[in-house]
Amino acid sequence: MKTAIIQQANSSDIEGNKAKLAANIAYCTSQGAELVILQELHNSLYFCQVEDVDNFDLAETIPGPSTTFYGEIAKKHNIVLVTSLFEKRAAGLYHNTAVVFEKDGSIAGMYRKNHIPDDPGFYEKFYFTPGDLGFNPIQTSVGKLGVLVCWDQWYPEAARLMALAGAELLIYPTAIGWDMRDTVEERERQKNAWITVQRGHAVANGLPVVAVNRVGVEEDPSGQSAGINFWGNSFVTGPQGEFLYEAPTHEEVNQIIDIDLKRSEDVRHIWPFLRDRRIDAYNDLLLRFRD
Numbered sequence: 001m002k003t004a005i006i007q008q009a010n011s012s013d014i015e016g017n018k019a020k021l022a023a024n025i026a027y028c029t030s031q032g033a034e035l036v037i038l039q040e041l042h043n044s045l046y047f048c049q050v051e052d053v054d055n056f057d058l059a060e061t062i063p064g065p066s067t068t069f070y071g072e073i074a075k076k077h078n079i080v081l082v083t084s085l086f087e088k089r090a091a092g093l094y095h096n097t098a099v100v101f102e103k104d105g106s107i108a109g110m111y112r113k114n115h116i117p118d119d120p121g122f123y124e125k126f127y128f129t130p131g132d133l134g135f136n137p138i139q140t141s142v143g144k145l146g147v148l149v150c151w152d153q154w155y156p157e158a159a160r161l162m163a164l165a166g167a168e169l170l171i172y173p174t175a176i177g178w179d180m181r182d183t184v185e186e187r188e189r190q191k192n193a194w195i196t197v198q199r200g201h202a203v204a205n206g207l208p209v210v211a212v213n214r215v216g217v218e219e220d221p222s223g224q225s226a227g228i229n230f231w232g233n234s235f236v237t238g239p240q241g242e243f244l245y246e247a248p249t250h251e252e253v254n255q256i257i258d259i260d261l262k263r264s265e266d267v268r269h270i271w272p273f274l275r276d277r278r279i280d281a282y283n284d285l286l287l288r289f290r291d
Contacts, residue, residue, distance in 0.1 A: 001034055001142055001143065002032045002033050002035070002256050002257075003034070003036075003256070004025075004028035004029075004031070004033035004036040004254065004256050005036075005037050005212045005236070005247070005253065005255050005257070006021065006025065006028065006036065006039070006212065006254055007039065007213060007214065007215055007234045007251075007253040007255075008020065008021065008024065008039060008214060009230075010042070010044065010045055010046075010214065010218070012044075012045055014044050014058075017043055017044065018043060018066075025073055025077065025081070026077065028256060029077035031256050032256065033256055034080065034142050035079065035080045035081075035082070035140075036077075036079050036081050036082070037171055037173065038081075038083050038084060038173060039174060039175060039212045040084045040096070040150050040174050041084055041085075041096070042083070042084055042214070043058075043066060043085070044086075047127075048121075048122055048123050048124045049121050049122075049221065049222070050123065050220065050221050050222045051126040055127065056094065056127070058086050059086040059088035060085060060086065060087065060088055061087070061088050062097060062099060062110065066083070067099060067101075067107060070099070071101050071105035071106065073101075074105050075103070075105030079103060080102060080103060080140045080141060080142045081101040082099075082100050082145070082147060082171055082173065083098065083099050083101070084096070084098050084099075085098075089129075094127055094129060095112040095128055095129055095131060096113035096116070096127075096149055097110055097112050097131075098113075098147045098148075098173055100140060100145060100147060102140055102141060108139065109136075109138030109140075111131065111133060111148065111149065112131025112133050113130070113131050113150065113151070113152060114130050114148075114152055115130075115152045115154070115158070116129075116130050116151065117150075117151045120225070121225060121227075121228055135148075135161035135162050135165065136165055137162055137165050137167040143168040143169055144166050144167055145167065145168070145169055146163065146165075146167025146169060146170045146171065147171045148162065148170065149172065149173055150173065150174045153172045153194070153197065153201075153211065156197075156204065159204070159205055159207075160204070160205060163205035163206075163207055163274075167207060168261050168264065169207060169208050169261065170198075170201055170202070170205070170207050170208070170209045170210070171209075171210045171212075172198065172210065172211040172212070174211055174212060175214050175230065176213055176230065177214075177230035178229045179225065180225065180227060180228070181225075187231070191231055191249075194233075195235065198235075198237070199237050200241070202238065202239055202241045203239075203240060204273060205239075206239045206273065206274075207239050208237060208259050208263075210235075210236050210259075211234055211235055211236075212234045213231065213234045215232040215252060216230055216250075218230065231249055232247055232248060233248070234255075236257045236259065238260075238263060239263055239264045239268075240267055244258075
């Protein structure tokens with residue numbers, strides 16, 4: 001399956017960002033892409049650097065203007081498209097929501113981000129209610145997509161539940177970067193940990209993984225920090241964690257990667273992790289902590 005990832009730097013011009021994405025998607029489809037995956041919250045700057053009630057005005061209903069816009073793009077290019085939107089479900093109720101479009105432009109399914117961070121520069125709990133759609137893959141014409149979002153990528157439970165529900169591919173739209181005060185050594189440790197944990201999800205579940213991050217420095221609107229340096233490095237692995245593609249740190253990328261979904265079955269034959277799971281011994285996973 002020819003899969004495209006779009007690693008993009010954003011500006012404060014939302015319509016400009018969308019037009020740029022439309023052009024990048026068109027380029028990818030001209031190269032034969034069947035599945036196109038966008039980064040987290042790709043319409044705007046990463047607004048969660050600050051807690052500001054005015055930012056709720058960025059949210060949209062689903063269906064809404066953005067789903068119409070991206071649905072028309074999916075239909076025009078005959079692709080499956082994975083997007084990431086700020087969803088207004090009701091007044092005072094908002095989600096960080098991935099929306100997947102089928103080749104005819106219809107909505108194939110949605111996933112609402114379940115794990116919500118709350119750290120300096122990443123004040124997502126102020127904006128997003130944890131998802132309530134579970135960990136359910138989205139059936140599309142190109143396969144069963146296990147779509148998760150950013151902070152979800154650190155949790156093996158989320159990847160496992162998607163795999164147990166039949167996902168053929170794990171997908172992580174992402175917005176992750178460095179605090180500008182981090183040392184070079186700390187930056188490298190963080191980036192390597194991010195890559196390693198997701199490669200582990202590929203290995204443990206025998207599935208390909210696609211992580212699509214943004215790039216560029218985005219200023220802190222409050223001026224209290226130097227902003228976030230989004231570290232790019234979008235990547236794709238096969239079901240043994242082998243790299244199929246690694247993007248650069250600072251450059252925008254439109255890249256096509258061939259992913260062989262049939263290879264997962266071969267890998268699971270030699271590494272039957274699902275067979276050997278001790279489902280009778282995992283009850284304590286439902287505890288917050290064992291005192």
